[in-house]
Amino acid sequence: MALPQAKQDVTEARIAALSLPEGGWAEPARREALARVRAMGLPNARDEYWKFTRPDTLVSAEAPAARVLETGEAPLFDSRDRLKLVFVDGVFSAEESDDLSLEGVTIDRLAEAKDIHWAKELYGTLEARGQEPVARPLAALNTAFATDGLLIHVTGKPSKPISLIYRHVSDSSDAILHHVIKVDAGAEATILENGPAAARFNKCMEVDLAAGARLHHVRAQGRDHERRAATHVFARLEKESVFKSFTLSVNGAMTRNEVVVEFTGDDGVAHVAGACMGDGDFHHDDTVFVTHDAVNCESRQVFKKVLRNGATGVFQGKILVKPDAQKTDGYQISQSLLLDEDSQFLAKPELEIYADDVACSHGSTSGAIDEDGLFYLRARGVPRGTAEDLLTIAFIAEAVQEVDDESLQEDLVERVAGWLARRRG
Amino acid sequence: MLEIKNLHVKLEEEDKQILKGVDLEVEAGKVHAIMGPNGSGKSTLSYVLSGRDGYEVTDGSATLLGEDLLDMDVEERAAAGLFLAFQYPVEIPGVGNMTFLRTAVNAQRKARGEEEMSSADFLKVIRARAKELKIDAEMLKRPVNVGFSGGEKKRNEILQMAMLEPKMCILDETDSGLDVDAMKLVADGVNALRDEGRGFLVITHYQRLLDHIKPDVVHIMANGRIIKTGGPELALEVEQNGYADIMSEVA
Numbered sequence: 104m105a106l107p108q109a110k111q112d113v114t115e116a117r118i119a120a121l122s123l124p125e126g127g128w129a130e131p132a133r134r135e136a137l138a139r140v141r142a143m144g145l146p147n148a149r150d151e152y153w154k155f156t157r158p159d160t161l162v163s164a165e166a167p168a169a170r171v172l173e174t175g176e177a178p179l180f181d182s183r184d185r186l187k188l189v190f191v192d193g194v195f196s197a198e199e200s201d202d203l204s205l206e207g208v209t210i211d212r213l214a215e216a217k218d219i220h221w222a223k224e225l226y227g228t229l230e231a232r233g234q235e236p237v238a239r240p241l242a243a244l245n246t247a248f249a250t251d252g253l254l255i256h257v258t259g260k261p262s263k264p265i266s267l268i269y270r271h272v273s274d275s276s277d278a279i280l281h282h283v284i285k286v287d288a289g290a291e292a293t294i295l296e297n298g299p300a301a302a303r304f305n306k307c308m309e310v311d312l313a314a315g316a317r318l319h320h321v322r323a324q325g326r327d328h329e330r331r332a333a334t335h336v337f338a339r340l341e342k343e344s345v346f347k348s349f350t351l352s353v354n355g356a357m358t359r360n361e362v363v364v365e366f367t368g369d370d371g372v373a374h375v376a377g378a379c380m381g382d383g384d385f386h387h388d389d390t391v392f393v394t395h396d397a398v399n400c401e402s403r404q405v406f407k408k409v410l411r412n413g414a415t416g417v418f419q420g421k422i423l424v425k426p427d428a429q430k431t432d433g434y435q436i437s438q439s440l441l442l443d444e445d446s447q448f449l450a451k452p453e454l455e456i457y458a459d460d461v462a463c464s465h466g467s468t469s470g471a472i473d474e475d476g477l478f479y480l481r482a483r484g485v486p487r488g489t490a491e492d493l494l495t496i497a498f499i500a501e502a503v504q505e506v507d508d509e510s511l512q513e514d515l516v517e518r519v520a521g522w523l524a525r526r527r528g
Numbered sequence: 529m530l531e532i533k534n535l536h537v538k539l540e541e542e543d544k545q546i547l548k549g550v551d552l553e554v555e556a557g558k559v560h561a562i563m564g565p566n567g568s569g570k571s572t573l574s575y576v577l578s579g580r581d582g583y584e585v586t587d588g589s590a591t592l593l594g595e596d597l598l599d600m601d602v603e604e605r606a607a608a609g610l611f612l613a614f615q616y617p618v619e620i621p622g623v624g625n626m627t628f629l630r631t632a633v634n635a636q637r638k639a640r641g642e643e644e645m646s647s648a649d650f651l652k653v654i655r656a657r658a659k660e661l662k663i664d665a666e667m668l669k670r671p672v673n674v675g676f677s678g679g680e681k682k683r684n685e686i687l688q689m690a691m692l693e694p695k696m697c698i699l700d701e702t703d704s705g706l707d708v709d710a711m712k713l714v715a716d717g718v719n720a721l722r723d724e725g726r727g728f729l730v731i732t733h734y735q736r737l738l739d740h741i742k743p744d745v746v747h748i749m750a751n752g753r754i755i756k757t758g759g760p761e762l763a764l765e766v767e768q769n770g771y772a773d774i775m776s777e778v779a
Contacts, residue, residue: 473620478580478602479618479672481601481602482579483632483692484633485603486603486639487603494620494623497622499622
């Protein structure tokens, strides 16, 4: 079916502004992805999954400028022992990064990887699988045009987290990164991501978990107020594998985070969680799609949004349980804490279940600070501002607790406390 | 200590007068009890003194150690030494009991210009106090009052009182929902805090709590006023004859 002309024009204009990296093992996958983009067209406001979030600034040929924020604060995770891998405006910086060697993992740059590579099997494969039944054209665009990224093959249990650090230095940077992560049977790793990355950032991460593999993913999207980001995580889980992903987002003019999870082996566990803090000209969208296509798998989606001063939060979460996915345990909760009457939260929870022996629950709420809790804290001498902050941090706790490592939880909460404190002056 | 004069209070959102001229003075070192039938205004008195929203003072005054309570924010009243043990302690999911207490203790100290308590000192004190109230380490770690039984919630109120060391304690129906053993434990906790420099106002429906916390003065409240004041024997009279006799006698 031909695309509407307007959509085709926007799509071609965006493609024309990019150049497809030629040669090497990834080129066939890139060309296929480009064909997918042309077939789907880039999103517009008429698309079912873009009704709450205007895609204009994410699909425009030119990236809207975004001023770099100088916080003077040490970046998150700075004090931890980790393998540092730094990208500056979307370009890998060998100079600022640690040596790529760490026991239990091999890491290559997408831009430099040798001709024959394990990643050839995966690059664009999970993204392509994730295009059904809901189109994700920005992810296909990413596969076609990504200029950099890392190919991470976890073969054992690396002794420290692999930390991807994204620095934003130019007001006009427009970065497209694509990472592929393959975790072998029984292997386990933690991936950290933080920083604002670029004025506009399109990032795709494909994660393939073999039997019994475990991956912990903890991400913090940086504080720059005007940055824009569209990110995708595609995870495929084989038997008894575990994938846990948590994202903290503060500020940013436009953020669309999509997570697509597919259980292909029995007894898998996937937890996808997020907390975001938005103020004023802030739009944050979590779109999650979990497909249960195996027996006895557990999925959790826990999303909390704190919104003030006219900020907007969106949640679109789906659990699809295929006919043979018996004993599925699916849970989904999305909640917003509206700190004033100008902010809004738009939620679309969806369950689609074809198996008969499953337990799936979902809920979505919006509310203000609990007045009874506030009075109780104040009656014990806690000043109103501190009491509101405590209750706000308590509100996001259920999401933060999805991070297994307690010291990481503390780091994340400290950032949220800082964000709240700055707003009290 | 606590001086209430001619206090008139109405509901903010409707034209309903709840307190119609309450006069009461609680001296340091004394325990006063207020008894009265449902709807007499006992709980309203405790809320107005602690600063809860929804009430409007239309006349009268309330001072703590000479300072105008009604002019202070909720947290200022607490820092000035007022403590309300809630009838229904609030559950606060996500906030650890210990974090809550340390934040409260140090916020009050800071407000009074005192030095904050170190984590080590705080731990030492809270462990000792918690032990006396049979509150285990697990309860201290859990979110404030979440999943606590009725008795645990009330013991947690008394633990807060013990940690904050207020000058004036108001206990709002602390006996409600408690079995005899739990009531004894709570009463022991309160008695341990009785001190020359501290005043207590114990609000209750029943005489039984006053068997354990022996009051110096008993007031009977009805229809928004204190209608009779006497010694501990007044509580026994209520227990035997109910409120109707006293109310008709006064009327």
